[in-house]
Amino acid sequence: MLTALGVMLALALVIGALLGYASIRFKVEGDPLVDKIDAILPQTQCGQCGYPGCRPYATAIAGGEADINQCPPGGDEGIHKLADLLGREYKPLNAENGIEKPKAVAVIDENDCIGCTLCLQACPVDAISGAAKQMHTVIAPLCTGCELCVAPCPVDCIRMEEVGETVQSWKWRYPVVRLKPQERAA
Amino acid sequence: MNALRRLFSFNGGVKPPTHKSDSTQHPIAQLPLASELVVPLHQSIGGTPRPQVEAGQHVLKGERIGAADGNVSAAVHAPTSGRVTAIEPRQMPHTSGLSALCVVIEPDGEDRWMPLAPVPYRSLPADELRDILRDAGVVGLGGAVFPSHLKLRPGRRAATRTLVLNGAECEPYITCDDVLMRERAADILRGARIMRHMLGAEEILVGIEDNKPEAIAAMRAAAADIDDMRVVVIAVPTRYPAGGAKQLIRVLTGIEVPHGERSTDYGVQCFNVGTAFAVHEAIDLGRPLVSRIVTIAGNVDTPRNFEVPFGTPMEHLARHAGLRADTTHFIMGGPMMGLRMPSFGVPVVKATNCVIAATPTLFAPPQPEQPCIRCGDCARACPADLQPFELYWHTRARNFGKAQEYHLFDCIECGCCSYVCPSHIPLVDYFRFGKSEIWAREQQKAEADSARERFESRNARLEREKLEKAERLAARAAGAPRAATAAAPTATDASPDQDAKKALIAAAMARAKQRSTAMAEAPAQAVAEPAAPPPSAEDTKKALIAAALARAQAQRTAAAPRNTENLTPAQQAQIDAAETRRAAGPATTEKEPDQ
Numbered sequence: 001m002l003t004a005l006g007v008m009l010a011l012a013l014v015i016g017a018l019l020g021y022a023s024i025r026f027k028v029e030g031d032p033l034v035d036k037i038d039a040i041l042p043q044t045q046c047g048q049c050g051y052p053g054c055r056p057y058a059t060a061i062a063g064g065e066a067d068i069n070q071c072p073p074g075g076d077e078g079i080h081k082l083a084d085l086l087g088r089e090y091k092p093l094n095a096e097n098g099i100e101k102p103k104a105v106a107v108i109d110e111n112d113c114i115g116c117t118l119c120l121q122a123c124p125v126d127a128i129s130g131a132a133k134q135m136h137t138v139i140a141p142l143c144t145g146c147e148l149c150v151a152p153c154p155v156d157c158i159r160m161e162e163v164g165e166t167v168q169s170w171k172w173r174y175p176v177v178r179l180k181p182q183e184r185a186a
Numbered sequence: 187m188n189a190l191r192r193l194f195s196f197n198g199g200v201k202p203p204t205h206k207s208d209s210t211q212h213p214i215a216q217l218p219l220a221s222e223l224v225v226p227l228h229q230s231i232g233g234t235p236r237p238q239v240e241a242g243q244h245v246l247k248g249e250r251i252g253a254a255d256g257n258v259s260a261a262v263h264a265p266t267s268g269r270v271t272a273i274e275p276r277q278m279p280h281t282s283g284l285s286a287l288c289v290v291i292e293p294d295g296e297d298r299w300m301p302l303a304p305v306p307y308r309s310l311p312a313d314e315l316r317d318i319l320r321d322a323g324v325v326g327l328g329g330a331v332f333p334s335h336l337k338l339r340p341g342r343r344a345a346t347r348t349l350v351l352n353g354a355e356c357e358p359y360i361t362c363d364d365v366l367m368r369e370r371a372a373d374i375l376r377g378a379r380i381m382r383h384m385l386g387a388e389e390i391l392v393g394i395e396d397n398k399p400e401a402i403a404a405m406r407a408a409a410a411d412i413d414d415m416r417v418v419v420i421a422v423p424t425r426y427p428a429g430g431a432k433q434l435i436r437v438l439t440g441i442e443v444p445h446g447e448r449s450t451d452y453g454v455q456c457f458n459v460g461t462a463f464a465v466h467e468a469i470d471l472g473r474p475l476v477s478r479i480v481t482i483a484g485n486v487d488t489p490r491n492f493e494v495p496f497g498t499p500m501e502h503l504a505r506h507a508g509l510r511a512d513t514t515h516f517i518m519g520g521p522m523m524g525l526r527m528p529s530f531g532v533p534v535v536k537a538t539n540c541v542i543a544a545t546p547t548l549f550a551p552p553q554p555e556q557p558c559i560r561c562g563d564c565a566r567a568c569p570a571d572l573q574p575f576e577l578y579w580h581t582r583a584r585n586f587g588k589a590q591e592y593h594l595f596d597c598i599e600c601g602c603c604s605y606v607c608p609s610h611i612p613l614v615d616y617f618r619f620g621k622s623e624i625w626a627r628e629q630q631k632a633e634a635d636s637a638r639e640r641f642e643s644r645n646a647r648l649e650r651e652k653l654e655k656a657e658r659l660a661a662r663a664a665g666a667p668r669a670a671t672a673a674a675p676t677a678t679d680a681s682p683d684q685d686a687k688k689a690l691i692a693a694a695m696a697r698a699k700q701r702s703t704a705m706a707e708a709p710a711q712a713v714a715e716p717a718a719p720p721p722s723a724e725d726t727k728k729a730l731i732a733a734a735l736a737r738a739q740a741q742r743t744a745a746a747p748r749n750t751e752n753l754t755p756a757q758q759a760q761i762d763a764a765e766t767r768r769a770a771g772p773a774t775t776e777k778e779p780d781q
Contacts, residue, residue: 043634045641053641125640144637167228169629170282171622175555175615 033062040081042073045124046146048098053124067091072098073145104160105143106150108136112157119149119158191420194440196433198569199425200602202358202522204397209361209481209489214369216493217506223265223291223497224276224533225251230325231332232258237289243270246300248474251289254320260333261323263474265495268293279500279518279535283528291497302472312339312384315469322468323475323536328352328429328458329519331537334465337457338384341450349387350438350456351378353394353401354422354429357520360540362479363459365491367394367401371408374459375417377466382416385455389416392459393434396421426522427600431456433569445596460539480534482507484517484542494534500541501530509543517542521549522601553610564603564613570596574603574613581620586627589620597621 037058044054049070051057060066061082068082069091076093083090093100108119108128115133127143130136138149138158150158228234235252239245245264252262268291275285307315316335325331340346351374355363367374378390392409394402405419422428422437432443434456441452449456460478467473476495480503483489487508494503500516501509517524518538526544534541564574572593580589594617603613 038638041634042630043637043641045637053645054638124644125637126644127640142636142640144633165282165284167278167280167282167284167286169626170280170284171626172281172615172618174619175612 031059031062034058036085037061037082040074040078040085041071042078042144044073044144044146046073046144046148047124048072050097061086067094069094070097072100075100102162104145104162105140106138106145106147106158107140107161108138109157109159110135110137112155114155116154118152118154122148122152124148191418192440193420193422194437195423196428196436196569197571198567198602199427199433200567200605201425202605204424205359205483206361206364206397209359209483209491210364210368210400212488212490214365214479214491214493217495217498217503219266219293219295219297219495220498220502221292222271222499223268223293223495224499225262225265225289225291225497226276226278226533226535227252227262227287227289228278229262229331229496229536230260230323231330232256232260234287235259235262237273237287239264239270239273239289241270241272244268244294245270245291246298248300248302248476250321250474251291254333257320258333258336259320260325260335261321261474262289262496263323263476264289264291265476265497266291266293267296267298277529277532279525279527279532279538281525281528288497288533299473304472305469307380307383307469315380315384319465319468321474322464324461324464324468325475325536326458327460327464327478327536327539328431329523329537329539331535334457334461337450337455338381340386341453341455343451344453346385346387346450346455347389347453348439348455349378349382349385349390350431350435350454351390351392351459351462352429352431352434352456353392353398353405353459354434355398356395356424356426356429357522357540358426359483359489359542360481360520361483362481362491362539364398364401366463366479367398367459368404370463371401371404372411373466374405374462375408375412375414376470377462377464378417378457379412379414380465380469381457381462387455389418390414391438392417392419393422393428393438394419395424395428397424426602427569427598430569430598430600432598445593475536478534478536478538480538481540482543483540485510485513485545485548486543494538496535497533499531499533500527500538503534503541504530504543510545512545513543514546515544517544517549522605523599552612555611556609558609558611561608563606563608567602567606569600569602570598572597574617577620578611578613578616581616584623586620586624590624594620594624 038055041054049057069079113135117132120128127139128136233255238253239251246267249264250261251264254261271292272290276288278286319335324334353363353367402421409417435449435454436442443449464475477493479491480494481491516527576592597617599614601614
C-alpha cells in the first residue's frame with residue numbers, strides 16, 4: 001500500500017518535473033494564431049478594418065474582438081481563408097468597412113505637389129520619397145494602395161490609379177466548361 | 187561511330203501527323219519589308235529593355251533600340267534602317283491581346299547595316315563574350331526566349347561535359363530549324379563551337395528527329411568538313427515531344443534530370459540550332475539578332491519558310507505565302523503548344539518560330555468537355571512522368587497547394603495529355619491556369635511580406651525617434667540647473683536641493699547686477715553726447731531692439747550664399763545685368779511678348 005503510494009508519488013513528481021521543464025524549454029513566444037492570421041491579411045496597413053494596421057486586426061481576431069469580414073483589400077478570398085483557418089462560418093464583407101476594389105497605387109501630380117511631407121507621414125509602408133519643400137513621389141512597386149495619403153494632402157494632388165493587367169501579370173483564365181459543341185461558324 | 191552510340195528513350199509522348207513536308211518544298215526566302223515594323227521591347231524572359239531611341243530618330247539596321255534591363259534580359263535592335271515614328275504601347279503577340287511598349291519603325295527601304303564589329307572569340311574572356319551576346323539580344327530561339335548568355339556559363343556543381351544542340355523540331359507544321367540546318371549547317375556548327383568554347387564542354391551532340399533526312403545529311407556533311415571528332419550528329423526516333431530539352435537530353439545521354447534541378451548540374455547544356463546560328467552571327471559577323479526563320483503554314487497557298495525581320499506584322503508574312511480568305515485566326519507556334527493570336531496584325535517576335543493560319547476545318551473547335559473517366563491515358567502519354575488527371579482534379583478545384591505537391595511546375599505544357607484525352611478535357615488549359623494563379627499568389631505574398639517588413643521597421647523607427655526626442659528634452663531640462671550650479675559653486679554646507687536653489691538665486695542676482703551696470707554705462711555714454719535725454723525704460727527697450735536687429739543682420743551676412751564670392755568679372759557682369767533687369771521690374775517682362 002505504502003509502496004504503491006510512494007511509487008505513484010515519485011512518478012507524479014518525475015512527470016510533473018518533466019512537464020514543467022518542457023513548458024519552459026519549448027515555450028512558444030507570442031501567439032502563433034496571430035501570426036497565422038497576419039500571414040493571410042494583405043498587409044496594406046490601410047486601417048479600414050478599424051485597427052491601426054494588419055497585425056492589430058489579426059490580434060483582435062485572435063482575441064475574438066473583431067469579426068473576420070472587416071478587411072476590404074483581402075476581399076472575399078481573404079475571408080474564405082480566415083474562415084478556413086479559424087473554423088468559422090464564412091460571411092460576406094462588412095460594407096461598413098468598405099468595398100473590395102481592384103489594386104491601385106497612389107500617384108502624386110508633380111505639378112501641384114508643394115512638398116509639405118504630410119503624405120510622407122501618413123504612408124504606413126514608407127513608399128513615398130521626398131523631403132520638406134522638395135517634390136514627393138510614390139515608389140509604385142512599394143505602394144500597397146491603402147489610400148491613407150490621399151486625405152492629408154492639402155492641395156489634393158494625390159490620386160489612386162488602378163494597376164491594369166500587363167502581358168507579364170496576365171493570368172490564364174479558368175477553362176470554361178462548354179456543355180454544347182461550339183458553333184462551327186466563327 | 188554513330189551506329190555504335192546507344193540511344194535512350196523517354197516515357198510517354200504521342201505521334202501526331204507532322205504536316206512538315208508542305209513547307210520544306212521551298213528554300214528560305216527573304217521576306218520583303220513591311221511598310222511599318224512594330225518591335226516590342228519585351229521579347230525575352232526577364233526585364234523589359236529600356237528604350238534607347240526617340241521618336242523621329244533615324245536608325246540603322248542592327249542599332250540597339252532597347253538596352254538590357256539587368257542581367258536577366260536581352261537587348262533589342264532595329265530590324266532594318268529607317269525612322270522611328272513612335273514609341274508607344276501596341277498589341278503584343280500574346281493570347282491576352284494586351285499591349286506593351288513597342289518601337290515603331292518606318293523602313294527607308296535601304297536596309298543598311300550599322301558598322302559591324304566581328305569578334306575573334308578565342309581571344310576574349312568568356313565574360314566579355316557573354317556581355318556581347320546579351321547586347322546582341324541573343325535568346326533561345328526554340329520558343330522559350332531565355333537569354334542565352336545566362337545559359338552559356340560552365341556548370342556550378344559539375345563541369346559541363348556535353349553541349350546538346352536541339353534540332354529535333356518535334357511539333358507538327360514547324361520546319362524552320364529543318365530548313366536552317368539544310369541551308370546553313372556550317373554556320374550552325376560555327377556557332378556551336380563558340381558555345382562549346384564558352385561552356386568548356388567536350389563534345390557537341392546534335393539531336394535531329396529521323397523524319398528530317400536532308401537536315402541530318404547536311405549537318406553530317408558540315409561536321410565532316412570541319413573534321414571535328416567531337417561533333418556528333420545523331421538521328422533520334424520521331425516522337426512528340428522529343429524536342430523538349432529534358433526529353434532530348436534523356437534520349438541522347440540517358441541522363442534524367444530530376445525534379446527541381448537543371449541539366450547543367452549533370453554536365454549537360456541544351457540549345458536550339460537557331461540559337462547556335464544566332465551566336466555565330468553575333469560573334470563572327472558582329473550582327474545582333476534582328477531576324478529569324480519563320481514557318482508560315484496552315485491555310486495558305488504556299489506554306490514555306492521566310493527570314494523575317496522582327497516587328498513584321500504576321501498578316502504581311504502570311505500574305506506573301508498566299509493567305510486564304512477564310513482564315514479565322516493565327517496560331518503562333520505549333521498546334522500542340524502554340525498560342526492563339528488576338529489579331530492578324532500582331533508582330534513577329536523572337537519567340538515566333540511558326541505562324542499557322544487556322545480555320546475551323548483545319549483545327550476543329552474543341553469538343554465539349556466530358557467528365558474524367560480515369561482511364562489513365564494522360565499519365566501514359568505524359569513525357570514528364572506526371573499524373574495529369576491528379577493535377578487536373580486539384581487545379582480544377584483551385585487546390586493549388588495539392589497541385590504543386592504533384593509537381594505542377596514540372597509540366598512542360600506539351601499538350602500530349604489533352605491530345606489523348608478521350609473526354610476532351612483541355613488539361614493544359616487547366617495547368618496553365620493553375621501555374622499563373624500560383625505565380626500571382628507568390629508575387630502577392632512577396633509583396634505583402636515586404637510591406638509588413640517596411641511597416642514594422644517604420645513603427646520601430648517612429649518609436650525610436652519618439653524615445654530620442656524625450657531623452658533630448660530630459661537632457662535639456664536636467665542640463666539647465668547643472669549649468670547654474672557650475673556658475674556659482676559657493677554653498678558647501680547646504681543640502682543639494684538648497685544648494686541648487688541658492689545657486690539659481692545667486693545666478694539671478696549676478697544677472698541683475700550685470701544689467702544694472704550695463705544701464706549705468708549706457709547713460710554714461712549718452713552723457714558724452716550733448717542734449718541726451720535721461721535714460722528711461724523706453725530707451726532700454728529701444729537699445730535692445732537695435733541690438734536684436736544688429737544680431738539678425740550679422741546672422742544674415744553669415745548665412746549669405748557662398749557662391750557669390752570670388753567671382754570672375756564675366757560672372758559679375760552677368761549678375762549685374764540680371765540685377766538691372768530685376769530693377770526694371772515686371773513692366774518690361776510684360777511688354778516683351780508684344781515686341
